[in-house]
Amino acid sequence: MIEFRDVHKYYGDYHALRGINATIKAGEFFSLLGPSGCGKTTLLRTIAGFEDISSGAVLIDGKHMVDVPANVRPTNMVFQSYAIFPHLTVEQNVGFGLRREGGTPAEKARRVEEALEMVGLKGFGKRAAHALSGGQRQRVALARALILKPKVLLLDEPLSALDKKMREQMQVELIRLQRQVGITFILVTHDQEEALVMSDRIAVMFEGQIAQLADPETLYRRPNSRQVANFIGVMNFLPAKVLTEAAGRIAIDVQGLGQTEIDATQAPGAVTGGEISVGFRPETLTMLYEGQTTTERETPGTIEEVVYYGDMTYYDVRLDGVDSPVRISMRNVFGRPVLDIGTRTRVAWSAGALVLFR
Ligand SMILES: Nc1ncnc2c1ncn2[C@@H]1O[C@H](COP(=O)(O)OP(=O)(O)O)[C@@H](O)[C@H]1O
Ligand SMILES: [Mg+2]
Incomplete structure (x- = not known):
């Protein structure tokens, strides 16, 4: 047209x-x-x-x-x-x-x-x-x-x-x-x-x-x-290393998160060597409450900032072993308290939500 x-x-x-x-x-x-x-x-x-x-x-x-x-x-x-x-x-x-x-x-x-x-x-x-x-x-x-x-x-x-x-x-x-x-x-x-x-x-x-x-x-x-990632919404970035690439799967080592594997379609910027970073959106992370378990991976951290929006709360959490905090968005649910700054927490994440950038 x-x-x-x-x-x-x-x-x-x-x-x-x-x-x-x-x-x-x-x-x-x-x-x-x-x-x-x-x-x-x-x-x-x-x-x-x-x-x-x-x-x-x-x-x-x-x-x-x-x-x-x-x-x-x-x-x-x-x-x-x-x-x-x-x-x-x-x-x-x-x-x-x-x-x-x-x-x-x-x-x-x-x-x-x-x-x-x-x-x-x-x-x-x-x-x-x-x-x-x-x-x-x-x-x-x-x-x-x-x-x-x-x-x-x-x-x-x-x-x-x-x-x-x-x-x-x-x-x-x-x-x-x-x-x-x-x-x-x-x-x-x-x-x-x-x-x-x-x-x-x-x-x-x-x-x-x-x-x-x-x-x-x-x-x-x-x-x-x-x-583009930064212009559209919020994207967290963590430094990472590519370990191996084979058969459409990429093994990576991410600061704080450790080793994991992602699909090649999650690396749209054709990543080879150099400084690599892993991006993930705030809603792809979940803070686990006491006693709550997950089938995903989990990483411990400490809450550094809390921003309350009524329906949502944004938490900035410093994951153990990571230089800067990541932003996590959580939907507020009746009966679940908003957590305080300084609280130790566990963050669930899944490799499928990660995107690799050059
Ligand atoms: N008539 C003009 N003469 C000189 N520079 C212009 C003129 N119109 C736009 N520009 C410049 O071209 C660039 C793009 O402008 P524009 O298309 O209006 O951007 P946007 O709509 O994305 O804000 C800007 O740097 C602007 O200053
Ligand atoms: Mg314009």
């Missing part, structure tokens, strides 16, 4: 996009995720035609976009700032894009009503746009983009101005909307949780390049570098 072929973009001397190769499928909810300044907006704008590229190619439906102006591309964009007209009503805002289209006023009114219903604003048409809340304004902006029936909807941090509750609600609604209309959504966000929640696939970008492109679960469970 959308294809980037070795796309480079310079702003003067600044190399903003450094060889982007990717294909986005029709009907996909696709996200561009990365820290501020990594080139997400620039890449999105090359799809819309708001930004020329310095070399390479952008194709939509197999067609080169090089000479295709923005206003005839099958794309539409929703911006972070709502970009609606405050002095117009909701229906005037939504109908704005139809002004150059054919059709009777009655047909246009019906399309406006349809678009408003899609975004949950049925009955709001006569309201003044300036009287709407942030979330409602963003819905108006969405309706205005959807009414033109683009094949691709481009969303540049559309929810970042909303407060946490409203943002979470809009995330769910955007997913529902995308399923309902079935068109390709491409979302730019710097919020890893938002990308995980919403996307079919995510391209993680750093400094003008795609570091990894995968579905949310693969990105979270099998990040291909320490940089």
Whole structure:
């Protein structure tokens, strides 16, 4: 549907996009995720035609976009700032894009009503746009983009101005909307949780390049570098040595955890020699309570920090024989006390959760 072929973009001397190769499928909810300044907006704008590229190619439906102006591309964009007209009503805002289209006023009114219903604003048409809340304004902006029936909807941090509750609600609604209309959504966000929640696939970008492109679960469970692992959630790292590699199994010696064996698929960064580290997510570790046993491996340690979140508690535990503490997340359960700093504990872990990095 959308294809980037070795796309480079310079702003003067600044190399903003450094060889982007990717294909986005029709009907996909696709996200561009990365820290501020990594080139997400620039890449999105090359799809819309708001930004020329310095070399390479952008194709939509197999067609080169090089000479295709923005206003005839099958794309539409929703911006972070709502970009609606405050002095117009909701229906005037939504109908704005139809002004150059054919059709009777009655047909246009019906399309406006349809678009408003899609975004949950049925009955709001006569309201003044300036009287709407942030979330409602963003819905108006969405309706205005959807009414033109683009094949691709481009969303540049559309929810970042909303407060946490409203943002979470809009995330769910955007997913529902995308399923309902079935068109390709491409979302730019710097919020890893938002990308995980919403996307079919995510391209993680750093400094003008795609570091990894995968579905949310693969990105979270099998990040291909320490940089990606650190950007998406929390990852603990321990130094390790590779002992032997044979028949798809890798024997390793991990500081504090000792010797164990992992599958070669757990070493996505093609690890050979040098400084190796083992990564594991906080929820793959479990603190054992007194008398509790495990079928997994266990390692003793001491609690150094406790952060209580209500439903969860995060513990920083210094495992015996390890230089720095590891973070462990535990779901709080009724009747089980939160443990104190200084408590000696045992930590259960399993080799299947480990990921090896160069
Ligand atoms: N019009 C421009 N002129 C010069 N530099 C720009 C321009 N637009 C963006 N940049 C630079 O390109 C880099 C990528 O910007 P952008 O795509 O907006 O990043 P993101 O959306 O990931 O935060 C940044 O360093 C930014 O300063
Ligand atoms: Mg941006």
